[in-house]
Amino acid sequence: MEKRTDWYEHPEYYEAIFGTDTVREVDFLQTLSERHGTGGKRWLEPACGAGRLVAEAASRGLQVVGYDISEAMLAHARKRLTPAQRRRAKLFQSRMEAFAEPSLEGRVDLAHNLVSTFRYLDSEAAALAHLEGTRRLLKPQGIYVLGFHLTDYAREKPEHERWVGRVGRDHVVCNTHEGLPERRQRRSPMRNRLRVTGPGKDWLIETTWYFRTYSEPQARKLFRAAGLRIAAAYDFDYDVESPVRRGSLRLDRVFVLQPDAG
Numbered sequence: 001m002e003k004r005t006d007w008y009e010h011p012e013y014y015e016a017i018f019g020t021d022t023v024r025e026v027d028f029l030q031t032l033s034e035r036h037g038t039g040g041k042r043w044l045e046p047a048c049g050a051g052r053l054v055a056e057a058a059s060r061g062l063q064v065v066g067y068d069i070s071e072a073m074l075a076h077a078r079k080r081l082t083p084a085q086r087r088r089a090k091l092f093q094s095r096m097e098a099f100a101e102p103s104l105e106g107r108v109d110l111a112h113n114l115v116s117t118f119r120y121l122d123s124e125a126a127a128l129a130h131l132e133g134t135r136r137l138l139k140p141q142g143i144y145v146l147g148f149h150l151t152d153y154a155r156e157k158p159e160h161e162r163w164v165g166r167v168g169r170d171h172v173v174c175n176t177h178e179g180l181p182e183r184r185q186r187r188s189p190m191r192n193r194l195r196v197t198g199p200g201k202d203w204l205i206e207t208t209w210y211f212r213t214y215s216e217p218q219a220r221k222l223f224r225a226a227g228l229r230i231a232a233a234y235d236f237d238y239d240v241e242s243p244v245r246r247g248s249l250r251l252d253r254v255f256v257l258q259p260d261a262g
């Protein structure tokens, strides 16, 4: 077995697992935009990765800007876009805590960041800089759709999820562990293992990192500090007819954030 690190150096395998909901996600985002935002065509995807959502949105006639820290992910994104999609998509290498594009100030209809990626921002200052920076790019009625798991600090067991997928003749098994939250440091240890087996291939791609943790009050306080109000909240079922009620025990949350007019 050959050992490798960093799943983002291998976007094809990452997407075999996490890229299977793309059409449903973009359907959901378009409905949220009509319902809570402007319904307009200019979208922004912070940490766009290998560009699956950029490509899908561009193919629906939207103008999309995406950026990511990883050149390997961006290279994959550039390669996958068709000439027609490329005319509607712009990609940049940038960090969530630093992205600034003067030509976009106050012009974005919808920004989105769905799969807990926000939790990579490892301090309150970094998270605040990201949210404030994104707010500045939104139109007054624009929305930032931010999906991530809230943390139950009383949890006593690690969490484990397992998925399987295929890339051509390769079989991919993905195991993700989230360790116990470290309340004082506001973080959870994460480990992902992708086992890829196929003709002439037996790889173990292991990635470890920390995710920042948020209780619901911690998330609400941060959004307020960034000048964003919660226009609505959903869960990872992506069902616009079932908003999350205040006090819900579910931790998977999609916040629809809007610049605070006050």
Ligand SMILES: C[S@@+](CC[C@H](N)C(=O)[O-])C[C@H]1O[C@@H](n2cnc3c(N)ncnc32)[C@H](O)[C@@H]1O
Pocket (backbone or CB within 6 Å): 008, 046, 047, 048, 049, 050, 051, 052, 053, 067, 068, 069, 070, 073, 094, 095, 096, 097, 113, 114, 115, 117, 120, 121
């Ligand atoms: C879970 S993937 C999501 C990719 C894409 N949004 C999607 O849904 O397919 C997380 C992405 O975040 C990027 N990333 C992690 N930390 C980042 C940061 N501080 N700034 C920008 N991108 C970052 C990684 O390179 C990776 O492409």
